[in-house]
Amino acid sequence: MIKEDLPKITGKGTYIDDISPKNVVYLHVVRSPIARGIIKSISRPESALLSLTWDDVKAYMPVRADPETMKQSKIVKMPVLADGRVNFVGQPILAFVVEDRYKTEDVAEEVSIDYEELKPIVDVEKAMNSDDEIHPGVKKNISVDKLLEGGELSAKSKADVVVRRKLNQTRVVANPMEPKGVIAYWDGEHINLYGSFQSSFRVKDDLREALNIPPEKIRVYSAPNVGGGFGNKVPSHPEYVLAVIASMKLGRPVKWIETRYEHLKNPIIGRGVLSDIKMYATKQGEILGVEGNVIVDFGAYNYTLNPTTPGFIAQLITGPYKVKFASIRAYGVFTNLPPTGPYRGAGRPEAALIHETLIEDLAEELGMDPVEIRRKNLIGDNGYVTPLGVKIDPAGYNEVLNEAEKYYRKAKETHKDKGISIVIFTDFVRLSPGEGARARIENGKIKIYVGAGPHGQAHSDTFSKLASEVLGISPDLIEVVTNTTEGVKEGIGSFGSRTATVGGSAVIEACRQLLNKVNMPIEKALKELEGVEAEVFYKANDIFSPGAHVAVVDVDKETGFVKVLEYYAVDDVGRTLIKEEIEGQIIGGVLQGISQVLWEHAPYDDNGNPLFSSIADCGVPTSVEANYKVYVNEVEFPSSLPAKSRGVGEAGTTGALPAVFIGLEKLLKRKFNKTPIYPWEITNT
Numbered sequence: 001m002i003k004e005d006l007p008k009i010t011g012k013g014t015y016i017d018d019i020s021p022k023n024v025v026y027l028h029v030v031r032s033p034i035a036r037g038i039i040k041s042i043s044r045p046e047s048a049l050l051s052l053t054w055d056d057v058k059a060y061m062p063v064r065a066d067p068e069t070m071k072q073s074k075i076v077k078m079p080v081l082a083d084g085r086v087n088f089v090g091q092p093i094l095a096f097v098v099e100d101r102y103k104t105e106d107v108a109e110e111v112s113i114d115y116e117e118l119k120p121i122v123d124v125e126k127a128m129n130s131d132d133e134i135h136p137g138v139k140k141n142i143s144v145d146k147l148l149e150g151g152e153l154s155a156k157s158k159a160d161v162v163v164r165r166k167l168n169q170t171r172v173v174a175n176p177m178e179p180k181g182v183i184a185y186w187d188g189e190h191i192n193l194y195g196s197f198q199s200s201f202r203v204k205d206d207l208r209e210a211l212n213i214p215p216e217k218i219r220v221y222s223a224p225n226v227g228g229g230f231g232n233k234v235p236s237h238p239e240y241v242l243a244v245i246a247s248m249k250l251g252r253p254v255k256w257i258e259t260r261y262e263h264l265k266n267p268i269i270g271r272g273v274l275s276d277i278k279m280y281a282t283k284q285g286e287i288l289g290v291e292g293n294v295i296v297d298f299g300a301y302n303y304t305l306n307p308t309t310p311g312f313i314a315q316l317i318t319g320p321y322k323v324k325f326a327s328i329r330a331y332g333v334f335t336n337l338p339p340t341g342p343y344r345g346a347g348r349p350e351a352a353l354i355h356e357t358l359i360e361d362l363a364e365e366l367g368m369d370p371v372e373i374r375r376k377n378l379i380g381d382n383g384y385v386t387p388l389g390v391k392i393d394p395a396g397y398n399e400v401l402n403e404a405e406k407y408y409r410k411a412k413e414t415h416k417d418k419g420i421s422i423v424i425f426t427d428f429v430r431l432s433p434g435e436g437a438r439a440r441i442e443n444g445k446i447k448i449y450v451g452a453g454p455h456g457q458a459h460s461d462t463f464s465k466l467a468s469e470v471l472g473i474s475p476d477l478i479e480v481v482t483n484t485t486e487g488v489k490e491g492i493g494s495f496g497s498r499t500a501t502v503g504g505s506a507v508i509e510a511c512r513q514l515l516n517k518v519n520m521p522i523e524k525a526l527k528e529l530e531g532v533e534a535e536v537f538y539k540a541n542d543i544f545s546p547g548a549h550v551a552v553v554d555v556d557k558e559t560g561f562v563k564v565l566e567y568y569a570v571d572d573v574g575r576t577l578i579k580e581e582i583e584g585q586i587i588g589g590v591l592q593g594i595s596q597v598l599w600e601h602a603p604y605d606d607n608g609n610p611l612f613s614s615i616a617d618c619g620v621p622t623s624v625e626a627n628y629k630v631y632v633n634e635v636e637f638p639s640s641l642p643a644k645s646r647g648v649g650e651a652g653t654t655g656a657l658p659a660v661f662i663g664l665e666k667l668l669k670r671k672f673n674k675t676p677i678y679p680w681e682i683t684n685t
Contacts, residue, residue, distance in 0.1 A: 002580055002581060004454070014223065015223055015224075015225050016178075016196045019183060021183060021253040024255050025098065028256075030094040030108055030113070034608075035337070036086065036120040038115065039114070043111060045110035046110060048107055049250065051094060052081065053094050060078065061078045062235075063306075064308075070307070073307055074135075078091075081095065081238070088337050089338075094111055101255075121141065121335055122336055127141040143298055144330065145332075146314070146329070146330045147330075149325070149326060149387075155324040158282070161281050164292075168274050169271045169273040169275075170272065171337070173269060173270070174230040174269070174270050175620050176227055181223075182196075182256055183195065184246070185254070188251075189217070192219050193220045193244065194221045196223055196227065196229075196233055197222040201490075202235055211245070218485070219484075219485055222484060226456070227456070229494075230343055231346055231495060232341075234495050235305075243255070243256050261613065264610065266338065267304075267341060269339070270340065270343020271343060272299070272337075274296075275294045275295070275350075285373045285377070289387070290318060290323065290358070291325075294313050297333060298339060299335055299339035300336055303341055304339075309340070309346075312347040313350050319352065321355070321359070322379050326387045344650055345593075352657060355425075357662060357665075360662050371401070371408060375401060393640065395546050395574075397572075399635045400570045400572055419553035419665070420551070420552050421659050423549055424546070424548040425549075426545070427544060431541060431641070434506070435537070437506035439467065439514040441529050441530060441533070444477075444527065448467050448479065449484075450483075450488070450506065451493070451503070452482065452498070454499075457494070457499070460480040462500045462578055466507050470515070501543075501646060502538065506536055510536045518532055544646075545647060547570065547648075548655075551564060551566075551656070552565040559683070560678070560681070562660075563628070564660060566629050567628060567631070569586050571635065572646055573635070573646055573648055574638050575638050586630070590655070590656040591626050592653045597676060600620060664677060
């Protein structure tokens with residue numbers, strides 16, 4: 001069993017809401033009930049210890065993107081509290097602090113806000129065709145407009161066949177088991193922020209920018225346990241900034257724990273991608289290139305990384321295939337809905353659904369076998385540079401496809417009347433710019449500090465294993481501390497399937513440098529030395545993890561309920577670090593990919609009101625729906641990093657989305673143009 005899982009499964013884990021400092025007070029946020037409007041007046045609560053509005057805060061949430069995107073785009077940052085206008089249901093308007101957590105709702109009733117309501121825009125295509133500007137000066141509500149193209153563009157004229165697919169991947173709520181939460185305490189010298197974080201360093205940097213506080217005054221610590229993240233817990237959010245401001249004003253610890261209902265309406269929401277792409281090919285099945293557009297619904301504001309999303313998806317649309325050209329117009333568009341941002345996969349699953357439905361359509365158009373058309377166009381194992389300049393490192397593309405084909409052929413024989421699909425993808429692993437680690441001799445043991453940390457993964461066990469291998473000592477003599485800005489000078493965080501690979505490589509390098517520094521057998525050093533340490537920031541470039549997945553799908557044609565009978569996942573993991581952890585990550589990811597096809601959604605009415613008020617309304621599956629078998633097969637084509645692994649945290653989601661979508665299409669002999677696919681849409685065929 002994985003050691004660090006024991007406290008969680010025995011109910012002894014400590015999460016942020018389990019921490020209650022002395023003299024703590026509680027933050028509550030009053031949010032907009034309308035999707036668009038002008039604030040005419042605000043009446044503050046009289047019984048609160050402190051209340052905050054825009055006039056007290058006057059700060060905006062940071063936005064992260066490359067300099068070119070920031071310069072060329074119409075960037076509109078979200079105010080921490082509404083700056084006289086509201087642009088989505090749930091937008092923070094006023095915050096207050098009280099002594100008793102259970103009186104927040106009563107105090108909230110003292111708040112009165114008068115609005116002049118405006119007509120919201122909730123559809124990206126309508127937004128792009130409207131002269132009504134959500135943000136003055138942003139014409140057609142287009143924030144980002146990029147043309148990504150490269151290669152031999154004239155090759156399009158050589159095409160014998162063109163297939164086209166328009167897909168609407170609707171919004172889904174990133175629903176970790178534990179919502180967000182923080183405790184902020186200004187001790188007179190430093191802001192100390194504790195919370196449920198994926199990246200303490202990102203949170204620190206966001207606070208620095210939002211509040212103009214020197215970085216040396218900010219200390220960020222992740223709670224001992226983080227109950228999931230899925231991208232939602234990477235950046236700072238307005239409530240974090242408000243808790244810090246409140247603590248600085250009151251000189252007391254301020255606690256904010258998000259309710260599930262708040263979470264459903266808060267940034268960041270996932271997906272929200274509309275694509276219309278053509279694939280050009282010869283009659284022999286050679287893919288020549290792709291052309292079209294990708295439109296990402298940003299929601300009301302630029303928020304965290306969302307300016308980068310359209311271009312990122314566009315870059316990945318060629319998938320693991322050799323093509324001569326690509327020409328993709330990538331848009332990011334404002335609507336009066338909550339801001340979108342990274343959700344497990346963060347562009348990878350969206351791109352995989354686009355390229356796999358297109359190649360499946362091409363195979364059908366040409367009458368080719370789905371495996372053979374993929375094999376014919378596969379980039380191979382020796383690396384490849386796409387027409388858009390994406391550098392794909394050498395990996396096991398042929399082996400994952402060959403292994404998946406075995407499952408596919410067998411499933412075709414066993415389940416003759418079911419929908420059976422095979423897909424292949426290459427999962428982008430975000431290693432850049434690197435990760436920090438420190439190895440220190442302390443009290444007869446080795447203490448390992450890493451800038452990133454787990455939010456459901458076994459990172460401590462992984463780092464202990466790698467350090468043990470380098471140092472030649474038992475993992476019992478190694479203690480791991482993760483995800484605190486006090487542990488290392490520079491760190492990045494846990495997202496993008498990166499941590500075990502780049503964080504593990506940083507641990508390996510720090511341990512190697514420690515051995516060189518002590519210059520004696522490590523057993524002797526542990527007995528004789530104290531406080532000797534080595535710290536590194538291991539720099540790395542991004543890599544890829546290939547995968548090939550097979551889904552077997554059935555449906556009850558009377559009710560329209562879809563059943564995934566079996567699922568086969570073959571993934572290049574580089575090197576198996578902890579087998580159980582790899583399997584858990586892939587199986588959990590597969591469920592989220594399936595869920596996007598069959599159940600999960602975040603619908604809104606024409607007035608921008610969410611048509612969901614609970615986690616069940618969002619289509620999050622229970623164990624009843626997740627009663628299928630996932631077979632996991634790891635292929636090992638070592639990466640170039642010291643850890644030799646490849647991240648697979650998002651591989652399950654990336655593969656399952658197109659695998660189940662295409663499996664259902666094959667079963668019903670019908671094409672779909674959106675996710676999710678509702679039961680009543682199936683019974684109406």
